[in-house]
Amino acid sequence: MPEPVSFTLNGTSITVETSPETPLLWVLRESLGLTGTKYGCGVGSCGACTVHLDGAPIRSCLYPVASVAGKAVVTIEGLAPSDDLHPVQQAWIAESVAQCGYCQSGQIMAAAALLAATPDPSDEQIAEAMSGNLCRCGTYPAVRRAIKLAAGGTGA
Numbered sequence: 001m002p003e004p005v006s007f008t009l010n011g012t013s014i015t016v017e018t019s020p021e022t023p024l025l026w027v028l029r030e031s032l033g034l035t036g037t038k039y040g041c042g043v044g045s046c047g048a049c050t051v052h053l054d055g056a057p058i059r060s061c062l063y064p065v066a067s068v069a070g071k072a073v074v075t076i077e078g079l080a081p082s083d084d085l086h087p088v089q090q091a092w093i094a095e096s097v098a099q100c101g102y103c104q105s106g107q108i109m110a111a112a113a114l115l116a117a118t119p120d121p122s123d124e125q126i127a128e129a130m131s132g133n134l135c136r137c138g139t140y141p142a143v144r145r146a147i148k149l150a151a152g153g154t155g156a
């Protein structure tokens with residue numbers, strides 16, 4: 001039975017009418033048309049569906065939409081506060097990270113959350129924070145360089 005669920009999405013308060021157990025990922029993609037967040041595995045194992053919930057990276061395929069009621073969700077579409085690109089997105093371009101691109105919004109959201117919490121992460125902190133975001137194209141070295149670039153390092 002559909003019920004209203006209200007939360008903040010990319011800075012705007014919204015209410016969706018849906019079954020409360022519908023995964024947030026489906027609401028974002030199917031109900032709201034925000035298809036930047038990708039469906040990979042559906043079971044929390046790939047990271048393609050990563051969004052921010054109150055600033056923390058989450059797997060949106062695992063969260064019933066009712067569980068985000070009253071909270072703040074940010075997707076790749078809302079990562080940058082204006083029409084500019086987020087520094088992580090700029091670093092991604094500078095390092096030509098993307099290959100097929102499918103995993104990339106999840107990678108960027110995970111990286112942005114890491115840098116918000118840890119502005120100058122070590123290699124170990126990067127590895128730990130990004131370990132749940134899989135890339136079948138093997139962009140891992142470029143992801144690491146881009147995170148270091150966004151953090152203000154050389155990217156090397």
Ligand code: FES
Nearest residue numbers: 040041042047061
């Ligand atoms: S689709 Fe959510 S972790 Fe894979």
Ligand code: FES
Nearest residue numbers: 100101135136137
């Ligand atoms: S860029 Fe193709 S899966 Fe990561």
